[in-house]
């Protein structure tokens with residue numbers, strides 16, 4: 001099974017998580033795109049869909065869904081999203097696609113967060129994947145200097161603007177041994193909008209697909 005087949009398998013398993021009358025949040029990325037393309041199969045079960053990015057909204061609309069605003073529907077029953085790294089405590093690095101701010105909001109506003117990955121995303125320690133941080137453009141240099149002070153190597157994602165009009169700095173060379181402390185520490189820097197560590201609100205369930213099939217990892 002290649003990586004795209006693994007992603008499809010995890011996406012298919014997420015469809016089974018959908019119960020009738022649900023308010024659903026939808027993340028972003030290639031794994032989620034497979035999920036969105038399967039979503040019409042259970043359209044009649046879904047009361048509201050809230051999207052985490054412009055790209056996801058567009059794909060949902062193409063599949064026949066109307067998008068609801070989070071502020072109109074209140075808390076969500078279920079949030080489905082991918083991740084760039086997942087540790088044993090179901091804490092994540094997200095933001096490879098740059099949609100981390102809205103993703104973090106939807107994850108926080110959801111009773112259940114089901115994360116869909118292929119098994120290459122499972123790690124012992126977060127940080128091999130460069131940590132995405134959304135920053136206010138005018139604070140970019142200041143914020144980067146603070147990242148250097150804590151041992152990171154900040155790289156500006158050239159030519160990329162988030163759906164919120166901000167920039168992304170990817171921090172290389174961070175060993176995130178205590179994800180909560182690092183999430184707090186980086187989030188406190190003025191100019192940082194969102195840190196791509198999802199430690200306080202990690203996933204509740206991981207659907208991880210590998211060579212031998214699907215593995216369900218519960219908290």
Ligand code: 5RP
Nearest residue numbers: 029030031082095096097099
């Ligand atoms: C987007 C994300 C994605 O969930 C993450 O990058 C994983 O993407 P993919 O499913 O394409 O591997 O956080 O901001």
